[in-house]
Amino acid sequence: MLMLGTDSHTPNAGGLGMLAIGVGGADAVDALTGTPWELKAPQIVGIKLTGELTGWATPKDLILHLAGKLTVRGGTGRILEYFGPGVFNQSCTGLATVANMGAEVGATTSTFPYTAGMRSYLTATGRAPVARAADQAASRGFLQADEGAEYDELIEINLSELEPSINGPFTPDLATPLSKFGQFIREQGWKDELSAGLIGSCTNSSYQDMTSVADLARQAKQAGLKAKARLIFTRSQIPFLCTPGSEQIRATMERDKVTDALEEVGATVLANACGPCIGQWKRDEKQDEENAILTSFNRNFKSRNDGNSKTMNFLASPTVVTAMAFSGKLSFNPITDSITLPSGKQFKFQPPRGQDLPSTGFTPGRTAFYPSPVPEPQPETEVVIRKESQRLELLQPFESHFGPHNPRGLELPTCKVLMRVRGKCTTDHISAAGPWLKYKGHLTNISENLLITAVNDEGGDVNVAFDHDHPPSKSETDTIPGIARRFKSRNQPWTLVVDDNYGEGSAREHAALQPRFYGAAMIIARSFARIHETNLKKQGILPLWFVDKTDYARIGSGDVLETYGLEDLLNGKGQAQITIRVTKRNGDIFEIQTRHTMSKDQLNWLRAGSALNHIRSKIQQA
Template structure:
């Protein structure tokens, strides 16, 4: 359930939830939250899902709740899948993966298998893998590929260490990493001889696998699978291995097949809480305390408020770049080494859209100024910001797919973006844009994507009125072609609510909140 809730955003879900189960109660109890579990049970006993004055949670569905669509999944018929490369929504059944690897000429050799992260690192996940590792150990086998384990939290790390699971992994040849995002978001300096630019395949049980995300190498193909599949593949050292049907030759010459994994839902005794030093400190806010930042700091900078929306429609915008293909939050704001600049908006903005594909030239990270000079996308955005030239981006489907990375909205806003127009948005990113004062618009007719080009001048029609009417009203874009071929009026759609209209008019949600409105 946790994995589905984590990855629901990958297929466009704003949120994913499950009703309370008996397992929910057992988990709350094993994490020393017996009172919360008791309160939930009290809620369930109230007619119509009523409330208890002491309750912390309410897990009941609304009375007479209606759903747009019901999908039933027979878990007995659900085959394991492997997803990727370069996108979490390209799924291949395990039984067909070997054939697909061969047809697509993907690497047959597996260079690394990585399990854990926030997505698949529950106690049950890890103990199921432990059963596989111990079975392979008894057969004399070690992982044929580098095998890494990332506990999902300090609590799970401490508990797995107490119960001997981490020791089983290290004795088998696995490498236990710190309980942090690590390779999942690019904090992985590989030591296995795979140089940047070298095509290779890895399997992970992480939640996302966009190009260059894990190790900064755009040629690393990351395939997503369950921890059990990743572990089996790591022992085989091959992407064509099917643990449901295939065997590995053990040192004694016998054929070894992994038994069905067996794990424990939770520990026999409550979870360990781990080291106190890793817990967040909390104290009441004090507006009298001044935030002091070293003048030469490259990692921290105060955030200046964004300018409010002008008292008219936007005019004189230019199309910075027209993007083709997948444009994720990783594309807009790369992770990896860049994350050290998360507290310094000018510095991290230097990576803005630096892996986007220019629709008109096919180049990666290339944009052209009005005089024809070539720049990287962030270079041109920075140049236009300094010249006071506002801009927009034109893109295709599911713009902003991936993690809810706030910087993917902050950076374009900082550099001068006022609107993004595309065929469709990932909904979390669409909301983030509005919180930063950028207006997300979609083509009313997707074919109009072809009518707008980089360098074109754009003015909004009806946008200011729509914002002042609390999100009600039609909006169009008047596009003056850079090549002098005339003007075209493009109708666009929006999903701006009354609150969000207030964010945009104020310049950002933070601007509005800082005024106590």
């Protein structure tokens, strides 16, 4: 089954054997309106699993290890298909954890063959008829890879040899085996100190995860490790925050005393929501201070969790996070190390034991929170937004780049370069989350966070851009959104020059809406992340790839860029190449070659100014 979801972690459903692909919100509109949805045919990477996870190794460690092998770009334009005997002794939610974090290597999606664990999970969650149908399909040879299937790349992993990994900081692919992590901390000269432990969110928040963590909590309590002021008792007394994955998990944890076990050792069990993973964490301590946190989340981009760029955020399994939270030390290895108790005795954790599914079934919890499965349309409902609202505003259609105002015809209007972005630039850098999320419905206000944590390659400063045409009343430098506002006020179309894997991370529509709102017409990258590139196309921004990646460094702020060849492309010459003529601020002129991934339909979006404009015009013509 193919599933589209408006979240980059939609591949979580790969844990149930689905082909679940994350898309932007505008792509979802395509599916809802019957508009064809396009995807460039991906390569298939086969990942053969043998052996069995033992001890402290978990499915999270499998994907952390794989992220280290593939890097954040290694899955781009590829589907990860797992197979082999090692698949079949893992739980359904464990497979979902692996599929979920496949987004962090850029994979289009991840999927598994149908397993007995999936059948058990479907039955336990009230979907026994689906399980029976899947059994029948599997008996006929479906829901698994074809015999003798060939892959574009084959990776083999022996789960019996896998040890826990800790990844980070600031990128999910910097993987270090747990046995070497203490040495890594010492080599970097960092404090051997943990300031917070966080588990849960959309991954690693299953019943199996939470019961495994509760097992460690009970071991600690029995040994005499007690809480003080709702903080785990350690030498540093650090916060330990747990986020259940759903209302069903929250309610079942509460019923089965899992919540009690966690709270008795000082954990704070939060609401089942994105929470600190997406920056919804009002953290008062450690602000503007270098510190280290350990989470079982999927992403650890700079400033993501607490808004502090100096917080080093590391990723690990929930059980490793929990054990290290009791220790308070980054160098602590629960497999080999002990904790000194208040009595002076030594305490060593035993490998955690969790329960895949609750023996008495799940409880749904507060069903009033669940949406209606088949809501009745209410077309007569009037949407009223106060003019003075700071949270909501009506979106205005973006103007097409082409028309009487553009003397260049079907070439883009002449663009100025706003800035050259250095290094990693995720959708968190482009449109920060956390406290900014309250403005998601107000494009003018949320655009004030455009690229505020991005690094300008010309000078190396964060959130600094240059206006080389500034009037005497203005300074040459300002914040990035400040310079973008100036360009917009002058009706000056602009472009960004960006590095590899631009736009990795969340399927955040605002990361495309905001630059378009301020007047961006084109972004030229060494490479793009898939979802973000499509989101740019949807909003009428032309994404181009450098043919020669070294050309990135030849273009700077204030340079004038002109496209040549776009007119041929828009007129149906499919093989046309887009050349960029660069006029430097000193008058030097040269040309660079680019490539594109624009389809015929996507070119129609560009011509119309956005995909929504194009859809509207088709409806009006019908």
